[in-house]
Amino acid sequence: MTAGDGRPLQRFRWWQLPGRALFRLDEVYAVDIRHWQNQSSGEVTADLYRADKQIAVSRLPATFPVDGGAIQVAMSGSGIKRCHFVADNGHERQLSPDRASAEGRRARLATNHPLTSRLLAVLSVTFLIFGVALLILQxxxxxxxxxxxxxxxxxxxxxxxxxxxxxxxxGIGAVAGSFERALRLRYHWLLDAVGT
Structure with a gap:
């Protein structure tokens, strides 16, 4: 982990949907992950912001010490699998995705249309199970x-x-299911590792 340079956090733009994730903790901290932009170097990094000023940069997986605990960030092959605040007492909670991000849009779908959200979740798991079973047989x-x-x-x-x-x-269904689960920060070592 290296110290940030104090640059301001850029607003999330719609064209960044496929390659950027942005999460917030109590409107004080923000974690910005540009996972497609950083692929050329083979390393994905996360930037930590406090009051919208960059204070740290780290390769993933990352653990950022913050007031009262730490923010842990990790990626799978299909997206973010973990972006949680772990308090000093061990209590964990997921950071809130920015409303404009793909993860934020998926979270809004779950809030505004829970039945559709559950149907998508069931379909993604079904595709992944079929994909894993087929792969094992092959x-x-x-x-x-x-x-x-x-x-x-x-x-x-x-x-x-x-x-x-x-x-x-x-195969395409399994990959799509894995991406859908990544938007909800769901990860299972067998399903999602094989699905990507």
């Missing part, structure tokens, strides 16, 4: 054909044979 078959494994336990033949177009559609 990987198990060639692995079982390795001679020592085939001699030991036999050759596994996948009971599922999907046409290419359906295989691609399930």
């Amino acid at each position: 990987v198990a078959e060639p692995i079982s054909q390795i001679p020592p494994i085939a001699e030991s336990i036999g050759v596994f033949t996948s009971p599922v044979r999907l046409p290419l177009w359906l295989n691609v559609a399930v």
Whole structure:
């Protein structure tokens, strides 16, 4: 982690939706993550602002010490998986996404249209489960054909044979499901790691 240079926090613009995340803690602190902009160097960084002035920069995953605790930030392959304030007493709470950000728009959808939000959440998990199951079946078959494994336990033949177009559609659905879950800062090591 390095000290910030005091630059002011830029307002979130609509064209930054795919590559920027902005979260706030009690309107005092803000965490700005430009995850697509930083990909060229192979490192994603987060900037910490206090009263809209940059006070620290860190590579992800990051832990920023703040008054009363720390802000923890981490990414998955599809987006932010953690942006929480952890108080000194161990109590945790998620930072609030900026209303203009993709995460903020997803949070507003959950507030304004809870039924639609739940349906999207169920669909994203369903696509990820199907994607993981299909991947396991497709990987198990060639692995079982390795001679020592085939001699030991036999050759596994996948009971599922999907046409290419359906295989691609399930893959796209799994990636979309993983992105949807990232907008809600939901992460499961198996579902979301495989989905991206």
